[in-house]
Amino acid sequence: MMKFWKSPAFWTATIAILAYWDDEALNGGWVYDDAGSVIKNVVVNGQVPWKEAFTRDYWGSPMAEEQSHKSFRPITTLSLKANYVHGMKYAEKDAKYPPTYWFHVVNVLLHGLVTALITRATSFVFVNDVVSQLIVGFLFGLHPVHAEVVSNITSRGEMLMSIFHLIAFLSFASCIQKEKGGEAQQFGISSFLGIYIIPWVFMTLSLFSKEQGATTLITLVLYDFLQHHGKVLVLLDKLKAKDKDAWTFTFRTIFLAIQTVIVVLWRYILNGETSPDFIVEQNPAGFAEDRFTRWFSITWVYCLYIRDSIYPMYLSPDWSGLSIDLIEKVSDPRAFIVMCLWYFSGVSFWSMVVGGDSFTKKENLTQKVWDADAMKITNMAVWAFTFSPFLLSSNILVVVGLMKADRVIYLPLFGFCILENLLLKKFLMKDAQTMPMVMQTKEHWKFAAAYFLIIFQLSFFCARTHERNLSWSDSLKLWSAAYAVNPRSHHTMYNFGYELSIKRRFSEAEYVMRPIGNARVQGPSNTFVYAMVLFNLGKCDDADRLLDIAFDVIDEKRAAGGVRDTESSLARTESNLLVARAHCEKDFYETGKILYDAVQTDPSNEYAIGLATEQMKKIERYEKLHAQGT
Incomplete structure (x- = not known):
């Protein structure tokens, strides 16, 4: 067994933790929604017994009330409660609430754990490839878009949801891998627990940490299908031939689907007789009445998420209201970009039905840069690791209470990291594994280019993450940075103006708040x-x-x-x-x-x-x- 300090997961987690370990940030103030989720939350602050976490929403309101946000996250609430009780031991005399230090420490450690699990999960995509594990782990752990989750106490649910989601995946994938590799002689109790029970339990914990955890078992099914079958036509042919693996997969899918429905139905019943009261101001794209406007605008938001994944310079805690223009006409230049994304998604989806090599001769397939294995990993990254955990934030199934938020792509960014690593492997690191002292071939130069490219990117990520981490340590810094990126949001205008007024910078506050x-x-x-x-x-x-x-x-x-x-x-x-x-x-x-x-x-x-x-x-x-x- 590999010593823990030799494991790629250990090093990616360590670097991820160090990236956020800043004294100013760890001792930062209560910002943004922290007052509602911690200070004023009657479960967290002890005004009601801790058991009330199972009858109240994330903000402390009874789930049965019409005004409830319906965000039922008892696991996250109880973790904040434990933090609150522990933190009060270190509070100054007569302090009304605890310091933020231990809340931030826990958040940073949780991010390190998520990064370690992401690194381990990568080993089931790029098998026996330590370099890929390190690249994906470092990209994920250091990405600046995660600052909203790690540095913001309120967003802890994203990390807890991701941890349980990834544990479910690792349990499932490791058991399936043992079966396929012949390590498991027969299907026994350990396989049953690892494939059906442990994932179900952790999917439930994931859901009760953050609603997006409901799609955990969908990720497992998509991974299983793409890893071992790849195409619907191939699966159908195997079923016709009464292939044992194909029928086992079908049974497994039905079983996991039933488990998902049971837990999701339970969660839906907990909402009571009313639904969340979201308004157009929160999500203009999702609430757009015109279908063209709605679907083009929603997809444009996806494009912005992709931009942030590649170039994380336009990050803000608020994108409500007028922040993002809707696409109302096909003549809008952004409509072409949206259609390009639809085309890519369509090609990817169709390749899972009939295969990407439909019009390519079989003997030439292995000579292609983007061969069947690359297409399989691409589809896995897109559908299993990006689309599935993003589904409930996508405005496809239900209209959500936000138009765009950095936090909702915390776990889905795993898929982006896989895609970037795949591009590096296929175009720059294809025929070289190490960089020699003397460059003798074109492949050596390509490998060197990949090496310096990833070092430059990670250095940029580190600097940007540090900047975002410090912004989240102080309300004025946060809203000043938000206003610089997104000055159109009324919500941002209010918060920035309010913080300026507290500092008695009234002339600046008047200018910022004048439109509202x-x-x-x-x-x-x-x-x-x-x-x-x-x-x-x-x-x-x-x-x-x-x-x-x-x-x-x-x-x-x-x-x-x-x-x-x-x-x-x-x-x-x-x-x-x-x-x-x-x-x-x-x-x-x-x-x-x-x-x-x-x-x-x-x-x-x-x-x-x-x-x-x-x-x-x-x-x-x-x-x-x-x-x-x-």
């Missing part, structure tokens, strides 16, 4: 922050005008009703708007009256209560001094 200051553009919540910015710039007339519009919008929302516009949420927004109005009120007593109204509107608004209390004390002191003066 009107409540009819993005809702009244944005108007509150923008009005406070205007107050600090001495522009109360503009603030009052926008506040009037915001109050009208609240009245309209209250009359219309809806899952999102609950009375409690509208009351909080209205209370905040009253606070903003109070700041711009010049009359001493009128300010107190408005703040009193703010508290009456939402008695749970601690911000309004604090300001109202302070104002009442000022009035009392003023009246006392006035009485003494008279």
